[in-house]
Amino acid sequence: MSYLEKDVREIITKAVIGKGEKVSTSKHVIKPAHRPDNILGCWIINHVYHAKQRKVDAVDVNGEFDINVWYAFNDSTKTEVVTEHISYQDPVELSVTDKHTLNKEADVYAKMLKQPHSVECKISEGDGTIRAEVEKSYLVEVIGDTKVSVKVDPGSIDDEHFHWYNQKDE
Numbered sequence: 015m016s017y018l019e020k021d022v023r024e025i026i027t028k029a030v031i032g033k034g035e036k037v038s039t040s041k042h043v044i045k046p047a048h049r050p051d052n053i054l055g056c057w058i059i060n061h062v063y064h065a066k067q068r069k070v071d072a073v074d075v076n077g078e079f080d081i082n083v084w085y086a087f088n089d090s091t092k093t094e095v096v097t098e099h100i101s102y103q104d105p106v107e108l109s110v111t112d113k114h115t116l117n118k119e120a121d122v123y124a125k126m127l128k129q130p131h132s133v134e135c136k137i138s139e140g141d142g143t144i145r146a147e148v149e150k151s152y153l154v155e156v157i158g159d160t161k162v163s164v165k166v167d168p169g170s171i172d173d174e175h176f177h178w179y180n181q182k183d184e
Contacts (some may be wrong), residue, residue, distance in 0.1 A: 021165055021166050021167075022163050022164070022165055022166065023163070023164050023166055024161050024162070024163050024164075025161070025162045025163075025164060026159060026160070026161055026162075027159070027160065027162060028157055028158065028159060028160075029112070029157065029158075029160045029162075030110075030112075030155050030156070030157055031111065031112035031115050031120060031156050031157065031158045031160055032067075032070075032071070032073070032108040032110060032111045032112065032120075032154075032155065032156030033108060033109065033110040033153070033154070033155050033156070034072075034073060034106040034107055034108040034109050034110075034153070034154050035106070035109070035127070035151075035152070035153050035154075036075075036104060036106045036107075036151065036152060036154075037128075037149065037150075037151040038102075038104045038149070038150050038151070038152075039133070039147060039148070039149045040100075040102065040147070040148050041145065041146070041147050041148075042081060042098060042100060042145070042146045042147075042148065043138075043143050043144070043145060044081065044083055044096055044098045044143060044144040044145075044146060045096075045143050045144075046083070046085060046087075046094065046096040046142075046143075046144060047094065047096065048087035048088065048092075048094065049087060049142040050085040050086065050087050050137050050142060050144060051085075051086045051087055051088075051089065051090045052085065052086040052090060052137075053083060053084075053085050053135050053136065053137060053144065054084040054085060054086055054093060055082075055083070055084040056081065056082070056083045056084070056132040056135035056146055057081075057082050057131075057132065058079050058080070058081055058082075058129070058130040058131055058132060058148060059079065059080050059082060060078075060079055060080045061077065061078070061079040061126075061129060061130050062077055062078060062079075063075055063076065063077030063078075063124060063126070063152075064076055064077070064124065065106075065122045065123065065124035065154050066122060067120060067122045067156060068105065070111065071107060071108045071111055072105055072106065072107050072108060073105070073106045073108065073122055073124070073154045073156065074103055074104070074105055074106070075103070075104045075105075075106055075124050075152055075154065076101075076102070076103045076104075077101070077102055078099065078100060078101045078102070079099075079100055079130050079148075080097050080098065080099055080100070081097070081098045081100060081132070081146050081148065082095055082096075082097050083095065083096050083097075083098075083135060083144050083146065085137075085144065096144070098146075100148075104152075106152070106154050108154070108156065111156075112158075112160050115158050115159065115160055119158065120156045120157060120158030121156070121157045121158070122154065122155070122156050122157075123154065123155045123156075123157065124152050124153070124154045125152060125153045125154075125155075126150065126151070126152050127151040127152055127153055128149070128150060128151035128152075129150065130148050130149070130150040131148065131149060131150070132146055132147065132148060133147045133148070133149045134146070134147040135147070
């Protein structure tokens with residue numbers, strides 16, 4: 015069953031026109047002031063980030079955080095915390111995109127699904143550096159103008175009102 019063009023309305027609205035998700039893992043080498051004997055703790059703090067559309071089907075998430083590693087040294091008689099500042103840029107491919115976007119300007123949002131956290135932190139035996147592996151996960155959405163077509167049921171509007179609404183100035 016087809017419908018007539020007069021029974022269709024086009025609505026311009028803001029909608030999610032792109033969406034993507036990514037789990038990112040990165041490895042970092044930290045050089046402490048003393049040769050570590052044991053790792054006592056590793057945590058991530060001061061995380062900030064923002065997203066920017068790179069191209070039609072990709073978004074870059076840029077951010078930074080600090081890795082704090084608490085370690086023992088001097089035959090485990092002393093402890094110290096070493097901090098390493100990390101900056102990152104992660105490209106996120108959009109798995110869903112709307113090809114009916116009306117303009118190139120769009121708002122980009124990123125939401126952390128899993129904040130950066132240490133999945134592994136160990137001492138490198140050869141040079142005494144600390145190797146930290148950090149994982150994070152985010153969702154990005156691109157919101158922009160798009161056009162939606164809807165079918166109008168002319169039977170739901172009385173003929174007199176419908177005629178008045180569609181009158182053209184002569």
